Amino acid sequence: PMVGRHAMELKGKRILLFSPEPWHGLHMSKHHLSQELAARGNSVYFLDPPRPGNRGFSMEAQGDVTVVRYRHWLRGVNRLPLSLNRWYYKRLVRKIAQRTGGPFDIIWCFDTSRMQSFPEGIGHKLLHLADYDILYIGKGLIPTADIIFTTSKVVADEVAGRTKARTVYIGHALDGRWLKGIDDLVDRVPGPPRSVVFAGQLAISYNDWEGFLRIAGSHPELAFTFIGPFDPEFPEPALHDLLRLPNVTFTGLMTKDQLIPHVRAADILLFGFRSGTRAKERANPHKVLEYLSTGNVIVGSYTMDYAGRSDLMSMAPEGGDLSVTFQQALLEHHVLNGPQYRSARIAFARERSMEGLIERIESELSIG
Numbered sequence: 001p002m003v004g005r006h007a008m009e010l011k012g013k014r015i016l017l018f019s020p021e022p023w024h025g026l027h028m029s030k031h032h033l034s035q036e037l038a039a040r041g042n043s044v045y046f047l048d049p050p051r052p053g054n055r056g057f058s059m060e061a062q063g064d065v066t067v068v069r070y071r072h073w074l075r076g077v078n079r080l081p082l083s084l085n086r087w088y089y090k091r092l093v094r095k096i097a098q099r100t101g102g103p104f105d106i107i108w109c110f111d112t113s114r115m116q117s118f119p120e121g122i123g124h125k126l127l128h129l130a131d132y133d134i135l136y137i138g139k140g141l142i143p144t145a146d147i148i149f150t151t152s153k154v155v156a157d158e159v160a161g162r163t164k165a166r167t168v169y170i171g172h173a174l175d176g177r178w179l180k181g182i183d184d185l186v187d188r189v190p191g192p193p194r195s196v197v198f199a200g201q202l203a204i205s206y207n208d209w210e211g212f213l214r215i216a217g218s219h220p221e222l223a224f225t226f227i228g229p230f231d232p233e234f235p236e237p238a239l240h241d242l243l244r245l246p247n248v249t250f251t252g253l254m255t256k257d258q259l260i261p262h263v264r265a266a267d268i269l270l271f272g273f274r275s276g277t278r279a280k281e282r283a284n285p286h287k288v289l290e291y292l293s294t295g296n297v298i299v300g301s302y303t304m305d306y307a308g309r310s311d312l313m314s315m316a317p318e319g320g321d322l323s324v325t326f327q328q329a330l331l332e333h334h335v336l337n338g339p340q341y342r343s344a345r346i347a348f349a350r351e352r353s354m355e356g357l358i359e360r361i362e363s364e365l366s367i368g
Contacts, residue, residue, distance in 0.1 A: 038064035090119035112138025173357035202230035208272035211322035
């Protein structure tokens with residue numbers, strides 16, 4: 001460690017977390033991180049993105065986390081000069097601090113669409129980049145942060161040259177519920193594959209809809225289940241064809257406790273992004289880690305941070321045809337689903353607990 005640097009213990013701290021996703025809805029790493037930080041004795045305030053119709057401030061306890069909502073009164077603040085953006089958000093942070101019992105130790109920012117640059121004097125400024133999309137919006141956050149954590153290596157590499165702040169590729173962590181009973185999953189007896197599951201966000205154009213359609217259409221003997229929020233009106237022709245197939249089910253959003261048994265029961269777990277055009281944006285999707293925790297066979301599109309790890313998943317080449325990779329995984333399923341491969345996937349996931357991630361963040365955070 002540098003001289004005069006003391007690791008900051010993440011206990012008893014007041015933390016304001018800017019999230020691009022609201023508390024209610026699909027829970028992602030920022031939600032799980034908030035819960036874990038609160039469980040360690042921090043006061044965590046989760047700042048929802050403002051919604052039309054919000055009136056003034058409101059707070060809602062969600063377990064140990066307090067969800068904060070506010071009325072956004074200065075429309076177009078992101079297009080105003082940065083000094084006005086900083087004034088607006090400094091005022092907002094200070095108001096929340098007054099109403100919740102004092103200044104914040106850490107402003108933990110996952111959201112690049114609101115604050116465009118960190119104001120001074122609001123606490124330790126932590127920028128947590130979960131997406132490559134940061135490189136287009138919120139650029140002023142990068143040089144004004146005290147420390148930057150990224151979930152994929154490609155973002156850390158791109159950001160490091162734009163800031164004096166330490167930039168750390170920290171990766172993802174798993175919500176503890178995926179780790180419960182994980183050791184019993186190693187010795188699952190491989191039968192012939194029957195069920196394929198996709199879990200995640202389905203209302204996005206990043207997904208390789210054509211690939212999914214080719215795979216499900218050419219395997220009527222397999223049952224395909226797509227779990228997650230979806231929009232039946234979404235303008236993707238292949239999605240509409242997929243919805244019509246008799247061996248395909250879309251379930252909508254499930255709670256984490258409903259989801260985990262479904263994902264664990266699958267014979268093959270599937271994901272696919274249009275990697276030819278979206279490789280950097282999807283260099284390290286969080287769902288891969290959740291999939292790995294089940295031990296099950298995974299078929300996915302090209303994913304930079306897992307390149308060269310054929311022991312963990314069957315990955316299509318960059319821009320490659322997902323259905324070719326799927327076909328190969330089907331042929332080798334009895335081998336890929338054997339205990340040696342299953343235990344490799346589970347071991348990889350086990351090392352990435354949320355607790356472990358927070359300890360790593362702690363060792364990187366410093367005051368002094």
